[in-house]
Amino acid sequence: MDIKKIDKFIFQIKGKNVDAIVFTDQETISNPDFREALQQIVNVTHMPGIVAAIAMPDIHWGYGFPIGGVGVFDAEKGVISPGGIGFDINCGVRLMKTNLTYEQVKPVLRKLLEEIFDSVPVGVGARGAVEIDKKTLKEICELGARWAVENGYGSKEDLQRIEDGGTVGPANPDDVSDKAYERGFDELSTLGAGNHFIEIQKVEEIYDENVAKEFGLFQNQVVFSVHCGSRGFGHQIATDYIQIMRDKLADHNKNLPDKQLINAPFNHPIGQKYFSAMNCAANYAFANRQMIGFMLTKAARKVFPKAEVTLLYDVAHNIAKLEVYNGRKLIIHRKGATRALGPGNPILNEVYRAIGQPVLIPGSMGSASYVLVGTKKAEQISYGSTAHGAGRVLGRRAALRSMSYKDVLQSLAEKGIEVVSKEKKTLVEEAPETYKDVDRVVEIVDSIGISKKVAKLVPLGVVKG
Ligand code: 5GP
Ligand code: MN
Numbered sequence: 046m047d048i049k050k051i052d053k054f055i056f057q058i059k060g061k062n063v064d065a066i067v068f069t070d071q072e073t074i075s076n077p078d079f080r081e082a083l084q085q086i087v088n089v090t091h092m093p094g095i096v097a098a099i100a101m102p103d104i105h106w107g108y109g110f111p112i113g114g115v116g117v118f119d120a121e122k123g124v125i126s127p128g129g130i131g132f133d134i135n136c137g138v139r140l141m142k143t144n145l146t147y148e149q150v151k152p153v154l155r156k157l158l159e160e161i162f163d164s165v166p167v168g169v170g171a172r173g174a175v176e177i178d179k180k181t182l183k184e185i186c187e188l189g190a191r192w193a194v195e196n197g198y199g200s201k202e203d204l205q206r207i208e209d210g211g212t213v214g215p216a217n218p219d220d221v222s223d224k225a226y227e228r229g230f231d232e233l234s235t236l237g238a239g240n241h242f243i244e245i246q247k248v249e250e251i252y253d254e255n256v257a258k259e260f261g262l263f264q265n266q267v268v269f270s271v272h273c274g275s276r277g278f279g280h281q282i283a284t285d286y287i288q289i290m291r292d293k294l295a296d297h298n299k300n301l302p303d304k305q306l307i308n309a310p311f312n313h314p315i316g317q318k319y320f321s322a323m324n325c326a327a328n329y330a331f332a333n334r335q336m337i338g339f340m341l342t343k344a345a346r347k348v349f350p351k352a353e354v355t356l357l358y359d360v361a362h363n364i365a366k367l368e369v370y371n372g373r374k375l376i377i378h379r380k381g382a383t384r385a386l387g388p389g390n391p392i393l394n395e396v397y398r399a400i401g402q403p404v405l406i407p408g409s410m411g412s413a414s415y416v417l418v419g420t421k422k423a424e425q426i427s428y429g430s431t432a433h434g435a436g437r438v439l440g441r442r443a444a445l446r447s448m449s450y451k452d453v454l455q456s457l458a459e460k461g462i463e464v465v466s467k468e469k470k471t472l473v474e475e476a477p478e479t480y481k482d483v484d485r486v487v488e489i490v491d492s493i494g495i496s497k498k499v500a501k502l503v504p505l506g507v508v509k510g
């Protein structure tokens with residue numbers, strides 16, 4: 046690999062149609078554990094119509110494209126690729142603020158955590174709280190979070206606080222297979238398992254008083270984070286279209302350095318259909334997080350009847366979008382990457398247009414998580430993108446080999462963190478040790494300026510699948 050250091054945290058790796066850009070530190074660039082992931086971002090530079098291939102400091106291996114990656118393609122000459130978005134379409138994070146302080150919550154933390162665990166369907170095979178038919182699911186495909194709000198889950202104000210208002214398009218429900226619908230019925234309003242979580246957190250530190258105030262954050266405030274996506278519905282859509290592309294676009298895909306980079310020209314009918322089906326899954330995920338947010342609010346009110354729970358923001362971190370940069374229409378794949386638009390950007394929700402987009406970067410159940418704000422710099426150097434998490438360092442199997450359930454529980458207990466989980470195994474697979482140092486990831490993106498730190502959150506209680 047031909048790697049050139051451009052700046053303290055910016056590296057350039059020789060690619061084919063363009064060079065890859067990696068935002069990280071020297072340690073990660075030279076760490077053999079990340080070689081494969083770096084090779085993946087280089088592979089992306091071989092794809093047709095590629096404009097930029099960028100990796101974030103939370104980079105790690107993923108299907109075809111690395112997680113923590115941004116693949117930018119020309120909308121006319123470029124492609125759309127399911128591996129550039131991920132199987133969990135519109136996996137994302139929402140942050141809900143409360144008017145409660147740490148002192149108020151501390152004595153009833155366990156109760157609050159269990160109330161949440163009992164209110165939100167969690168874990169593999171959990172069924173959703175609502176019965177829906179195909180007609181309703183098609184409506185959800187088109188309307189996303191708007192469907193949820195129109196059906197009593199939350200308020201209209203919430204939509205101003207969701208990326209793209211919680212509805213993306215074009216989203217034609219006819220582009221979704223029956224098999225995907227079958228999987229979608231039962232899982233709406235469920236959290237899922239593994240890396241997905243609900244966390245009760247405390248605002249530990251404020252870095253930018255001004256922006257924190259605009260976001261409604263204050264020291265010692267209790268907040269909730271929710272991380273989940275489109276469940277089996279999105280997974281099936283990704284699977285379906287990978288198969289369709291294999292069957293129908295074999296010739297177009299024959300020269301790829303990795304067959305997992307399978308794609309369709311964006312302008313080809315298959316590319317357009319995948320984009321539309323992907324948007325259906327993204328809308329399902331927006332509705333899902335909106336419904337979970339509603340259930341979470343109800344759970345909090347059981348313990349604190351007067352609690353005010355309001356949405357700060359809901360971001361997508363596995364999605365592709367059409368965006369215009371310098372007058373050029375681009376299809377931007379963010380896979381394990383967060384949009385980070387700066388102040389004044391006209392696409393931003395009105396409530397945040399002047400200040401910039403809230404960016405949510407979770408760490409792990411045993412470390413901090415961060416709220417940041419998008420920047421003009423991100424628009425200039427990373428197509429309005431930043432990191433999405435700490436990123437994995439240790440695989441699930443390796444985690445199970447090296448730690449026990451007891452070890453994980455004990456080390457969390459030592460930090461005063463309460464946990465409830467459906468499966469013991471999940472807790473080990475998701476132990477804090479399996480993730481990179483989130484403080485470092487955030488320091489890097491903040492230092493480069495592709496998003497700026499606003500507040501640090503620490504976990505009090507965690508719900509896992
Ligand atoms: P992904 O979507 O790539 O699976 O996960 C996003 C990020 O969430 C991970 O990179 C990791 O840093 C973070 N994460 C995973 N589990 C937890 C958790 O239980 N709590 C918090 N705060 N973050 C987590
Ligand atoms: Mn996910």
Ligand code: MN
Nearest residue numbers: 136137272362
């Ligand atoms: Mn995710």
